[in-house]
Amino acid sequence: MTRHDGDEASVSQDPADGATESRDPQGRAQHGRHELPARRPRPEIGTVRRTGLSGLARGGRSRLAFGLLAALLCLLLGIAIVTQVRQNESGDSLETARPADLLVLLDSLRQREATLNAEVSELQNTLNSLQASGNNDQAAIQAAQARLAALSILAGAVGATGPGVTVTIDDPGPGVAPEAMLDVINELRAAGAEAIEVNDAHQSVRVGVDTWVVGTPGSLTMDTKTLSPPYSILAIGDPPTLAAAMNIPGGAEDSIKRVGARMSVRQADRVDITALRQPKPHQYAQPVK
Template sequence: MARTSRSSWRLGVPIVCLCAGLLLATTHTVSGGSEIRRSDAPRLVNLVREAQAAVDRLSTQREMLVDQVDNHHGGTPSAAAALTAITNRADALAVAAGLEAMHGPGLVVTLDDAQRDAAGRFPGDASADDLVVHQQDIQAVLNAMWSAGAEAVQMQDQRIIATSAPRCVGNTLLLNGRTYSPPYVITAIGDVPAMQAALAAAPMVELYKRYVLRFGLRYTEQGKDEVDVVAHPPAVRMRYAKPAGPLGY
């Protein structure tokens, strides 16, 4: 009985060792020499924590951006007060900028091309340029009015502001993208005697009046107790020069 038991152990121990060796060899082959279950492998709980941290970080960033937008658009008392001050300042400057219609005493000046005489003829020694109103003639009248302290000026049906530039195109006038034919009517609100004195003293206006006498151009001044000057359309756009070239250099 004892021999049989010892014989079983002698056979069983090598078999167990062989199986253990085969198991170790198989594990090594499958793992490729590395650990099958590494200690730093991501776990579900870690993934959830990282996702929550990302959500918290993005939520904080969102709140900061919302505060910035609110501050720019009057979302806080201080921003609202600043916006109100800017709006009031803009309203105060609207009149000076020509964005408000005006009414008051003023002067109306009319310039027109030369007209034919009773026989249907122009002066024999006149050239074509002598018989029409030019850009410099209109500009001379405008400059004289401004120098006399005109509060508002209108030409034809448009308000004249700092960016307005009347341009001659043949025998017509281009103003803010619109074309006009003579007669050209300029209306200004202000001190009428002062504007008349400035027009009388302006060299270019005096030269135009000589052409009126010599070649039949037309020029009239009419002071009025009440005149209306329209407002310039809103959204005044400023333009500036840009470098030429494909790359802007």
């Protein structure tokens, strides 16, 4: 209901048809008088547009500022998380760990240390065993090599050099028989000669464990080789001992002199024996394995 300038009449509108009805102060209806409600002033179009654009601008700036603030907060949060992770990885978390956790960690480290020490001890024992075995093997190899060299010299399979004597027998007769030559060789062996070689002017014979001598004076056959005087006998060993063995009364020198031959002994610091014996195959004897 609308009142205009102190007038007590009222205007009502029928909601069914939209018509208005006037009533006097006593409530009586006055037909035929219709009044429209007062109009409100419309805002200017320019003003509305200016207000809307400025509002939109202010809203956009607010949303942009809020987005930048949110991004900055996310960046700071990420930096804080990465820093904390790195601190935990570097061991700084131990400072804030509980005593119970530290005890568990310490016990684990001690167990790991004990395991590593046991492994080190086992490896050290293995290394010592290998070294001892290697030393024993090396010593055995060296002993075998030395034994092989000695047997090779004794068998006449290799050349030899060393101090010794040179025994020269001049038999102009000739009168030196195979037995006299065997006496000289056996005396040298008994005196410790390690290698013996018998020469004439043309060939050499290496004396071995199975050397044999046959023939007649002036033509001695040793190991299938025939030798003729003068004879030169080379022996490697202790020179004074070998020389003394040749001068024993009733020994080899006396045997040579009895048949009219002459014998001389010369000691030397170096005697070279180069003659070799060809190994013979064994038909019956075999090495023990």
